[in-house]
Amino acid sequence: MADLDLEQVAVLIVEDNLHFRTLIRTILQALGFEDIEEARDGAEALEVLSSFEADLAIVDWKMDGVDGLECVRRIRSEPVEVTKFLPIIMITGYTEESLAKQARDAGVNDFLGKPISAKSLMSRIVSVLEDDRPFIKSEDFFGPDRRRKDGEFDGEDRRVKRGKEVSPNGDAS
């Protein structure tokens, strides 16, 4: 993760707890991020995204109002391309595998358990930066390919024969 200059990267923090927001913002600023906006729940996040072109969102799971999972689903349903492909790291105190699956099914790129540290957060940001997985659009899912390089995926594989690769605007390529 050496020598990455992050000051041009715009980050949206979605977190209902003021203390957590302060902690995340402080870590990001210490790491060199300068363009940071905050939202207190998923509904406010969508409002902020209508005027703030984020490159990365850090979203808490458990929030009063529109929670993190619903926030991710709404972001992935946005008609605006920049928004619907937004890289999302979900931060949560829940670390059970079944919940991580729910997060992946909602369309998150990566997942970080609390408590967080500068090292763990940066590690996830680098992971998202290096994430070259395509997005998958199907009847019931839109988000980063849930099959990581380790091949972990327990759903029906419908892409081996039928999938076709398309560009972000939907054109086949």
Place this chain on the structure above:
Amino acid sequence: MSDEDVQVIKPPNTLSAKVSKGGPGAVDLEAIERAEAVIAGMADNYLEWVEEDLVKLQKSYDGLIGDRDNAKERMETIFGIAHDMKGQGGSFNYDLMTILGNDLCRFIEDKETASDVDVEVIGLYVSAMKVVIAQRMEGDGGAAGTEVLNGLAAVVEKLTR
């Protein structure tokens, strides 16, 4: 949408495009260590925040004692506060707060009602969390920290057996 409509889409990678390598503001291991030091420097902020949370936790616990008919809702409030405390503790080297917050959440998360024993156990967790902060038990809290965790576990085991 049929199976035939499953699409594999290459997303625009705006994030990578904005990240440059090198330069005076670049993130390296030293930058991460500096960021960790900034968090450590927020210890006073954390203690202020957690004191506020402990007041809210005690107030919610008192609410549970006085309103057992609405125990589920009262415990949901306690769960929310404890869950936040769990998430913050370890970031500021108060690992015991993360352990106790987690144990409290696990204890109450599936409860629909609160028995006398349940209320007593929740009170023990609240008291233990207060002790950790009052005595500034950072990290694993050393021998005193072990004593708090083991003592609490023994009492909870005895009460809930």
